[in-house]
Amino acid sequence: MLKIKNLKASINGKQILKGFDLEVKPGEIHAIMGPNGTGKSTLAQVLGGRAVFEVDEGQVIYKGKNLLEMSVEDRAREGLFIGFQYPVEIPGVPMVNFMKTAINEVRKYRGLPELSSADFLKMMREKQELVELSTALTSRSVNEGFSGGEKKRNEIFQMAMLQPDLAVLDETDSGLDIDALRVVANGVNKLKSPDTSAVVITHYQRLLEYIVPDFVHIMYDGRIVKSGGKELAIELEEKGYNWIKVLNEEILYE
Amino acid sequence: MNENLLTLKEQLLRLYDRQNGSFADVPDFLSDQRKFSLEHFRTIGFPTKANEYWKGTDLEKLLGTNYEFGNDLKIDHGLDVNHVFKCEIHNFESLFFANYNGYNLYDTVQLKRLESGVIAGSINQAMKEYPEIVKRFFDQSSAVSYNGLTALNVALATDGLFIYVPENVHCETPMQLVNLIRHPRSAFLQTRNLIILEKNSSLTFLQCDDSLEDRNSFKNSVSEFFIAEGARLDHYKLQNKDITSAMVNTSFFNIETKGILHSNIITFNAGAIRNEFIVNLNGREASADLSGLYLIDKTQHVDNQLFVKHNAPECTSRQTFKGILDDEAGAVFTGHIYVAEGAVKTQAYQSNKNILLTDTASVMSKPFLEIYNDDVKCSHGSTTGQIDRDAMFYLQQRGICEKNARMLMMYAFADEVVRKIEVERLQHRTEDMIHRRLKGELSSCDQCILHCNPDHITPFQIDERLL
Numbered sequence: 256m257l258k259i260k261n262l263k264a265s266i267n268g269k270q271i272l273k274g275f276d277l278e279v280k281p282g283e284i285h286a287i288m289g290p291n292g293t294g295k296s297t298l299a300q301v302l303g304g305r306a307v308f309e310v311d312e313g314q315v316i317y318k319g320k321n322l323l324e325m326s327v328e329d330r331a332r333e334g335l336f337i338g339f340q341y342p343v344e345i346p347g348v349p350m351v352n353f354m355k356t357a358i359n360e361v362r363k364y365r366g367l368p369e370l371s372s373a374d375f376l377k378m379m380r381e382k383q384e385l386v387e388l389s390t391a392l393t394s395r396s397v398n399e400g401f402s403g404g405e406k407k408r409n410e411i412f413q414m415a416m417l418q419p420d421l422a423v424l425d426e427t428d429s430g431l432d433i434d435a436l437r438v439v440a441n442g443v444n445k446l447k448s449p450d451t452s453a454v455v456i457t458h459y460q461r462l463l464e465y466i467v468p469d470f471v472h473i474m475y476d477g478r479i480v481k482s483g484g485k486e487l488a489i490e491l492e493e494k495g496y497n498w499i500k501v502l503n504e505e506i507l508y509e
Numbered sequence: 510m511n512e513n514l515l516t517l518k519e520q521l522l523r524l525y526d527r528q529n530g531s532f533a534d535v536p537d538f539l540s541d542q543r544k545f546s547l548e549h550f551r552t553i554g555f556p557t558k559a560n561e562y563w564k565g566t567d568l569e570k571l572l573g574t575n576y577e578f579g580n581d582l583k584i585d586h587g588l589d590v591n592h593v594f595k596c597e598i599h600n601f602e603s604l605f606f607a608n609y610n611g612y613n614l615y616d617t618v619q620l621k622r623l624e625s626g627v628i629a630g631s632i633n634q635a636m637k638e639y640p641e642i643v644k645r646f647f648d649q650s651s652a653v654s655y656n657g658l659t660a661l662n663v664a665l666a667t668d669g670l671f672i673y674v675p676e677n678v679h680c681e682t683p684m685q686l687v688n689l690i691r692h693p694r695s696a697f698l699q700t701r702n703l704i705i706l707e708k709n710s711s712l713t714f715l716q717c718d719d720s721l722e723d724r725n726s727f728k729n730s731v732s733e734f735f736i737a738e739g740a741r742l743d744h745y746k747l748q749n750k751d752i753t754s755a756m757v758n759t760s761f762f763n764i765e766t767k768g769i770l771h772s773n774i775i776t777f778n779a780g781a782i783r784n785e786f787i788v789n790l791n792g793r794e795a796s797a798d799l800s801g802l803y804l805i806d807k808t809q810h811v812d813n814q815l816f817v818k819h820n821a822p823e824c825t826s827r828q829t830f831k832g833i834l835d836d837e838a839g840a841v842f843t844g845h846i847y848v849a850e851g852a853v854k855t856q857a858y859q860s861n862k863n864i865l866l867t868d869t870a871s872v873m874s875k876p877f878l879e880i881y882n883d884d885v886k887c888s889h890g891s892t893t894g895q896i897d898r899d900a901m902f903y904l905q906q907r908g909i910c911e912k913n914a915r916m917l918m919m920y921a922f923a924d925e926v927v928r929k930i931e932v933e934r935l936q937h938r939t940e941d942m943i944h945r946r947l948k949g950e951l952s953s954c955d956q957c958i959l960h961c962n963p964d965h966i967t968p969f970q971i972d973e974r975l976l
Contacts, residue, residue: 303906306898331908343903347921356917357907364908396921397903413907 256281256421256452257322262313263477264301270311271297273477279421282449286463287456288488289474290496295456296340298474299425303337304330318420331357332364334420338410338427345397350409353397354379354416361417382415386442404435411442418446423454428462440465460492475503513573517697518554522547524578525664535633536640539647546653546663555657565841565873566783566812568658571755574725576697578665603685603715604629610690611667611698611728626675629684632703635671642673646705650733650761650787659759662731666701669732674710674740683713683743683932688730690754695725702732706740706768713743713932718750718758718782728756736768738792743931746774746784747939749951752807754780759787766792766821773929775939776803776811777946783812790817790824790852798827802926804946806835816845819852828859831926833919833947834870845877846887853884863893864922896922919947 257279264272271294279285289295301308304327315322359369383393386408398406407427414422428436443466455466471487472479480502525547556563607614613631620630620638636643652659670686690696706712736742762770774784788797803811817826832840844859863872876889896918904914923943930936945951
């Protein structure tokens with residue numbers, strides 16, 4: 256599904272990703288953990304194709320194609336979904352228009368006919384229920400006046416609508432209370448299939464109680480310093496992020 | 510003043526002498542006023558760029574054409590008025606008036622008298638039939654001494670619309686005035702409108718400014734609005750002018766206690782337009798909500814000059830003006846808020862936001878707050894920039910192509926102003942026109958009722974340019 260090799264990326268001349276490696280196979284859920292400022296969000300933005308980040312080195316192969324050569328929208332149309340840490344409010348763009356435009360552009364790219372209005376609305380309703388997002392919210396402009404939790408649920412809602420092959424969720428759990436966390440996790444779990452994968456970026460172990468990962472990676476200073484199974488998250492929770500610093504120094508020493 | 514302008518001034522002064530005889534049937538007060546206005550114009554002439562308020566609009570350039578005026582413009586082009594003058598806004602029922610090259614057209618020359626007591630039609634006719642009403646209001650806003658153009662207008666306006674809404678009358682049907690310029694030669698024309706709302710009355714008034722020819726034209730229009738105690742005016746303006754046309758539209762709004770003005774200007778194409786609004790909040794709790802949207806490209810120019818005067822306590826004013834500019838288009842916005850000494854508990858808000866699609870488009874945005882007491886809530890803000898990149902990335906990450914994402918962002922930008930249109934059908938129609946305008950599908954004739962040149966498309970080519 257996704258193969259990242261020695262990825263180095265910078266913003267304004269400052270390198271953030273310093274040789275990042277990761278391989279995600281279909282059906283797998285990977286968690287990426289690590290302290291703030293280690294490049295977790297940068298990874299999500301670079302995968303999405305954000306122009307402000309410059310890729311200095313490395314390779315990203317997605318479904319056998321060179322992801323870094325694709326436009327932002329083509330990455331999305333190929334089934335890559337980025338769940339934003341800070342979803343943007345876009346007053347004046349109604350949710351319905353936004354989703355309908357997005358879905359039909361993706362369908363067109365894949366050679367599928369446009370969805371009829373009836374089918375589209377039916378789909379909206381189904382997916383809304385999945386993430387418990389009220390119609391009052393989906394009839395508004397994109398994220399306009401949404402609370403923090405509502406914005407995150409809206410991300411999962413959009414993911415459900417777009418049915419991506421690979422979802423990269425950037426701190427979707429931050430700022431959520433337990434109930435909202437459960438709703439978000441539930442959404443992710445329900446969308447899981449043997450053919451789809453997810454990379455869940457999180458600061459806390461908490462989310463992983465609800466979304467059980469196949470692999471956990473610990474990121475520090477722009478690269479992965481330790482990988483393991485789901486028990487690694489618990490170990491990290493116990494030992495704290497200072498442990499990571501030590502790990503990182505050991506790696507550098509080697 | 511350059512030579513062209515001097516010549517133009519001389520020509521206008523002579524025109525007055527020539528026409529003075531034909532003003533014989535106007536009431537005395539008016540001929541006195543006209544004489545006085547002309548003398549004032551003779552002294553001060555046209556406003557120039559040396560004047561602080563005219564820095565952004567080069568009137569000399571706009572007036573530097575060999576124009577024709579007055580009766581010369583009153584040419585019948587064999588137009589079947591009743592056939593062509595019907596509004597394109599579907600299902601928008603209105604009481605319709607048309608001004609063609611400065612003259613009210615055939616059936617709208619006669620005054621309409623509605624059962625409710627509302628009187629509407631040619632202002633020239635109203636001066637003859639209702640001199641006592643006209644005298645009570647005409648030029649109470651002192652257009653005569655406002656500037657050279659308004660003084661000239663008082664002296665030489667050919668015709669215009671008069672509306673009188675008596676006390677407690679609510680006009681259910683909106684009134685619409687279409688101003689059309691179409692002349693084989695360069696036309697210089699002047700119209701004068703007088704709209705009176707008596708106590709606790711209400712009116713929805715739609716004013717459309719169109720021009721249709723590739724000829725240069727210049728329009729000097731003055732409108733006076735009187736909104737008495739407890740009355741409400743909803744004033745909409747749609748402007749779709751050819752690149753060769755120039756217009757200065759000066760509107761005076763006088764609002765008394767608890768009177769409400771709701772004004773919205775959408776400029777689809779400008780040529781060169783200056784909208785100058787002088788709003789006087791004269792009575793306690795009067796309010797004015799002014800909004801505007803301009804979508805201009807090529808070398809088009811829009812200058813919105815707002816002067817809101819809080820003369821009484823507890824009044825509220827809002828200014829929401831937005832623009833999208835392409836190519837070498839230029840916009841000027843001046844938002845002057847004046848709060849008088851006794852005007853306590855004033856609330857005045859102002860915002861001007863612009864999106865520039867090119868490096869060569871430009872905006873001059875100037876807030877100007879003049880406040881003479883402490884008990885005031887005031888805010889102002891002005892932004893000029895490109896389309897929000899974070900939002901663009903968000904939309905594109907969901908699979909929307911750059912072109913459509915930009916389009917969605919521009920619709921969204923315009924939406925705040927469109928939402929201010931409270932007549933639902935007009936709102937939908939305007940929204941559709943804005944979308945077509947941004948997609949390059951709206952012709953400069955589109956909104957006009959004549960449909961004489963349907964192939965003449967004005968493209969707004971935003972789709973071929975990168976961010």
